[in-house]
Amino acid sequence: MAEPCRIIGVLDNGIGGLDPAALSCLKTADVIIGAGRTLSLFKDIFKSGAEQKDLTGKLKQIPGWITAAQQAGRSVVVLATGDPLCHGIGAYISARIDHCEIMANTSTLQLAFARLGLAWQSAHICSVHTKDAGEWHERADRAHGLYPLLQACQQHELLAIFTSPENTPDRIARMLRHEGMADRFILSVLARLLTPKESIFQKLTIDDAAGRVFPDPNILILQRRPPLAEKVLFGLDDERYAQRKPGKGLISKREVRAVSLARLQLTRSSIIWDIGAGSGSVGLEAARLCPAGYVYAIEKNPADAGIVRQNKIDMDIHNFRLFNARAPQHLDDWPDPDAVFIGGSGGELEALIRLCLQRLNPSGWLVMNVVTLENLNTAIDTLKRLAADWDVIQLQASRSQPILHMQRMQAENPVWIVCAQPPRDKSDQST
Numbered sequence: 001m002a003e004p005c006r007i008i009g010v011l012d013n014g015i016g017g018l019d020p021a022a023l024s025c026l027k028t029a030d031v032i033i034g035a036g037r038t039l040s041l042f043k044d045i046f047k048s049g050a051e052q053k054d055l056t057g058k059l060k061q062i063p064g065w066i067t068a069a070q071q072a073g074r075s076v077v078v079l080a081t082g083d084p085l086c087h088g089i090g091a092y093i094s095a096r097i098d099h100c101e102i103m104a105n106t107s108t109l110q111l112a113f114a115r116l117g118l119a120w121q122s123a124h125i126c127s128v129h130t131k132d133a134g135e136w137h138e139r140a141d142r143a144h145g146l147y148p149l150l151q152a153c154q155q156h157e158l159l160a161i162f163t164s165p166e167n168t169p170d171r172i173a174r175m176l177r178h179e180g181m182a183d184r185f186i187l188s189v190l191a192r193l194l195t196p197k198e199s200i201f202q203k204l205t206i207d208d209a210a211g212r213v214f215p216d217p218n219i220l221i222l223q224r225r226p227p228l229a230e231k232v233l234f235g236l237d238d239e240r241y242a243q244r245k246p247g248k249g250l251i252s253k254r255e256v257r258a259v260s261l262a263r264l265q266l267t268r269s270s271i272i273w274d275i276g277a278g279s280g281s282v283g284l285e286a287a288r289l290c291p292a293g294y295v296y297a298i299e300k301n302p303a304d305a306g307i308v309r310q311n312k313i314d315m316d317i318h319n320f321r322l323f324n325a326r327a328p329q330h331l332d333d334w335p336d337p338d339a340v341f342i343g344g345s346g347g348e349l350e351a352l353i354r355l356c357l358q359r360l361n362p363s364g365w366l367v368m369n370v371v372t373l374e375n376l377n378t379a380i381d382t383l384k385r386l387a388a389d390w391d392v393i394q395l396q397a398s399r400s401q402p403i404l405h406m407q408r409m410q411a412e413n414p415v416w417i418v419c420a421q422p423p424r425d426k427s428d429q430s431t
Helices: 020-028 036-045 059-071 090-094 108-116 147-155 169-178 206-210 254-263 281-289 302-314 349-359 373-385
Strands: 005-010 031-034 051-054 076-081 100-103 124-127 158-162 185-191 199-205 218-224 271-275 294-298 320-323 339-342 365-370 389-395 398-403 406-411 415-421
Touching: 005 020, 005 036, 005 090, 020 036, 020 076, 020 100, 031 036, 031 059, 036 051, 036 076, 059 076, 059 090, 090 100, 108 158, 108 185, 108 199, 108 218, 124 147, 147 158, 147 169, 169 185, 169 206, 169 218, 185 206, 199 206, 254 281, 254 365, 254 389, 254 415, 271 281, 271 349, 281 294, 281 302, 281 320, 281 339, 302 320, 339 349, 349 365, 349 373, 349 415, 365 373, 373 389, 373 415
Parallel strands: 005 076, 005 100, 031 051, 031 076, 124 158, 271 294, 271 339, 294 320, 339 365
Antiparallel strands: 158 218, 185 199, 185 218, 365 415, 389 415, 398 406
């Protein structure tokens, strides 16, 4: 059997950071694979004739290099920064090469937290050490490279972030400021650890960091202040939402909202469409229930769209994007949904039902709130023609109201909640 490919964790102090076993493997290796900067740290100890391969920009070629060397009976070492299995190259190689040995080192995260004297067992580890994500902007959504980090900032109090030369601490600070989170974190940047140019920038404000340039490479530590507060996930009081009053602005009342959200069968990572968002109550509560998911909402009325945006800001929700347009405009550009809520159809109910059932992911649900007999009839007739699986709930709640020194019950308007799934064979849907 060929020698295992040894993946060795290295630090920027070079030879001084290796234990004797790792150092011995490196000195005797026939092929050494690593980033150019890393290779230069150890070039003086490579044996005569050893082949060096710079992996920069060539990740997909590495398994082939390793396999070819092993088949030729040559020993192979891959140099990885710190702990190869913590956002490192180790997992990528191990999944593709059967015969690997990981020789871990102290991770740069351990060093960073040690420099700060900060316990890190509760830290959430993130990486933006990928391609250039670009600056965060007004229309940025889940497709943006920094979006996973933004969501992590919503959910955690202590974050450790592997940065990159493009996705820098100042860029991350500007994203947090753009999203109204500048007063929620202090940050520390630990740059060029274990080198003569080591620099530590400790407990900066987001605004301060947003205008600085930090040495590279670096690790970013975010600390939330004050700690996260527990939030009600759904069933908020109707008055919690801004609404257009007086006028035609409507909101899905709490009782109807709760049943509708239950029937959507949401998961933590659901992709949701909210069509006819109104005040945004259903979509915004769905966003809270699905922290790893995303809500795409559309509302044709400009005044109501402005109210949805205000509710989004007030509720501190970032996995929600609103389009001020008339459905089905924009829907072709949205990802296929796991759940669809229709609160208003703008006279396009039949077309929207057809489109949503075609686009729904397997086992997804379409849930509609209907308040007129005509729309109820349209919905049921359309679902029948499409051979969909459907059911209807009629919901009429009554709320207590004071009358003199007593209480009486006042009925809310009845609502039909129409729930549907596409036929198992979507080709069965009628044209």
